Amino acid sequence: MNSKTNTSFLINFLDKNLETISWGLYVVAAVLFIQGLRLMNSPKTARKGNKVSIIGMLLAVFVALFTTGYNKFETAVGLYAVLAGGIIGIVLGVLLGKNTKMTSMPQLVSLFNTVGGGAAALVAINDIINPAIQSFPKSGQAHGFVEVGTGVYNNTVLTFTPDNLAMIGKIDHVALITAILGIFIGCITFTGSLIAAGKLQGILSGNAIKMPGCIIINILCIVGALITGIMIFTNALHLKLFPEIVKLFPEIVHSIPLWKLVLLFAGFALVLGIAFVLPIGGADMPVVISVLNACTGTAVAMTGFVINNVVMIVAGALVGAAGAILSQLMAKAMNRSLVSVLVGGFGNSTKISDADSGFSQQLKETSADDLAIQMIYAKKVIIAPGYGLAVAGAQHEIAELTNLLEEKGVEVQFAIHPVAGRMPGHMNVLLAEASIPYEKLLDLDDANSQLIQADVALVVGANDVTNPAARRKGSSISGMPILNVDEAKNVTVIKRGQGKGYAGIENELYGLPQTSMLYGDAKKMVAEVVLAIKEL
Template sequence: MSEQWLFTIAFFAWLVGAAAFVLGLHLMNSPASARKGNQLSASGMAVAIFTTLAYYALRGEGLSIEAWVIIIVGLVIGGGLGLVMAKRVKMTAMPQLVSLFNAVGGGAAALIAIFDYMHVAGTEKETLSTAVFVVLGVVIGCITFTGSIVASGKLQGLISGAPIKVPGGQMTTVALGLITAVGTIILILSAYGAPLEGIGTGVKLGILLAITIAGCVFGITMVLPIGGADMPVVISLLNSFTGTAAAMSGFVLNNPVLIIAGALVGASGGILTKLMADAMNRSIMNIMVGGFGGGDAAAGAGAAAGGGGSVREVGVDDAAIQMAYAQKVIVVPGYGLAVAQAQHAVRELAEILEARGVEVSYAIHPVAGRMPGHMNVLLAEANVPYPQLKEMEEINPEFSRADVALVVGANDVTNPAARSNPASPIYGMPILDVDQAKSVVVIKRSMGRGYAGIDNELYTDPKTGMLFADAKAGLESLAAAVKAL
């Protein structure tokens, strides 16, 4: 078979893989078909990998022994590590694992671009476009690599979730940007010919190394100052970056499946990031520049406006009676519920209530949890049927018909100050209209503040009863009390 035919066949097979990714993502439109979609996407990946192996093995002299060893050992070690981590991870720790996989993906894209440049620098293959895509691949890949590791560390608690000031702050960022920009211009001009034609290959590689280091440092300085509460947006953005980096390596290697798959992920990650930012009523820029938890003045203003009312405590039995004789109960779960591993306890309580004829649904704020839609996964893990999980727009009109709203470990997303107090730092953020319910029960360990560091007016509302307990223990005692009625 001629080389041309071989390439044509491989090209078609790569397109099949790319089509499987698109269809797979499309099937993720509905929970019923989502799993099939993911499996289709995985088969597309298998086709793409197998095609690549077969193409390079059959082409010319085929793959060298070293190449086979690298590929097989690499696949076994990498695949094994990924498999073990994916099987072991707890659903609450999902965001940091996804972030870690994101890091290695970005790292791989950067390495591919570096490798390619090492081979084309100084040869006639070094064209303007190679230089552009190599630099883009390296910069984006490196930012994602270190940025995702920092994000993962923050979510895991290895690095403080609070915004961390970087020494030099903006100056550091500007300096790193300058190194990258100047380096990029030199590499592009030297590839273009004329003004910098004489520049040596060694110098070019040195410049690429400088760009690599600048990208890696920038990833760290970009994510460190961002507060833990904004991590879902950051992960989503970095996910989009990795996709783009993969597409850049596709341009470098002239491979269609890399370009298509990378562009798909870049676009989807971008949309998700925008949706998340919208849900918090903030721009992506505003989040990336950071400084939510730091706004002391604004927080003080919010607290002053909200303070003054006294908190009413409610006992387990009282709360149980309210819910047991309610027609409609809306559960508002927040990250506190996930931290306390209380997703099973809340499902048990809901089942006991449903057995008594109470209508139970769950109000899910788009940013509940540590990743877009994280809360849905946690509740699904506890076997809560997904039709009971209601999105914000769907559930908000229903609060006024609810007899009891049970808030478990959610804080800022229920704060009416977002609607009423322009001085509050969360003013304008879409919230769950919990205060519209006839009565509110809040399970909370203490009067501590949420991530935004502001007081919640909901807690001083006369119709709110505070049940001070750990989320899991509180829900279990509620369930026992309802059962005993």
């Protein structure tokens, strides 16, 4: 008897308070996300931070499943769709996450960003073209951009009749606008991140791809998106906002079903995403990924507005802020404004520098054995890694070299330029994989104060970030902070070939008297140096 009354009490309690309880638990999840990001401040607590954030996510998903299940899925199809998609997502996510090489991390993050933006856009699309009256059936309170009314929206095609206009009553304008924005931002992120991932993976050319009609495509898409966006707005609102305009073209406005408008709108945004990232060079991809990451966060927050969900709003805003700050830090490190990065790559200004650096440099080649001897008798060696190290996957050889040199009493440090590699902190992750302690990694300012005292500076696959041309005027990278590698007593550059860096200009470092070149794949060359040291 007791248990029966207990359960009926519980059901009664849940009926009355489910919304409040779930809201409270969502707040807890949001706090866990904040706490998780805060713990990522320090390398010591970072992993714990990620776990705290995972707990927040599990809690939020559980609450969402429970409340939706408790209020009954309107059709079982909904539950199956979520479960089927979820299972595929879990399997693929674990497989990709576990098996992707550390050197391909940036494109993987970009790929996950792609699907995140896609999901946000899809939820927003669904909310406009299938605007079920998203009410909690038991409490009768609606959420979604429709506040009262039942069943009118079950047709995907919305037709304008005085009847349903009267029934719709109040419509939340802000929620509708945010849904439209959610589609827009989500779609741009979807194709934008996909292109960025393609560029990093080498499927697409990493160079800035200039299409002659690019500006025209951009303008057409923006105008198209603006028009269709406004049409969606007026169509979904049943044209309460611009009756004068609608009276001018009633046939056109009424004859286009809402879902066609939404697809058209999404299409414009998708093309815009491609046109936005294609002209940006591979060297700027870190900034682009960061910006797109922020965009997805914002799109998620927008979708959160539509269904009035606290954890989506808070988490989306957090990610938006993270991406924005990171992008700014990155752009600052390259001494360029965020706008100039996003408008187009280095390609525009390289013409000037090609003309003035037309001199041919006298390059001096060295051998692995010479480098080995030079380093063993040095007191301090500073290694400046770059994208070449990531491509060759030479981090373990570098770690072995470091250990060998330290056994011989040589002090080894790493000079990490903020934009070395293809992501902020790309080098740090790679070197950490080879268990090089993070205390050995110097940031730009520390590295430059140490480089003056260094006997040997070893540049492994880094180019533009070491070019002294940045310190004088008239070069396309002028003003970009660089590692002052040339201040070390001896400089050796390990480089695949005689090609240029992403900025497309000669590196004046290579022509300096203290610099010698070691041509070859970073992994192979470092291994040869290690072997040479062992044989000594």
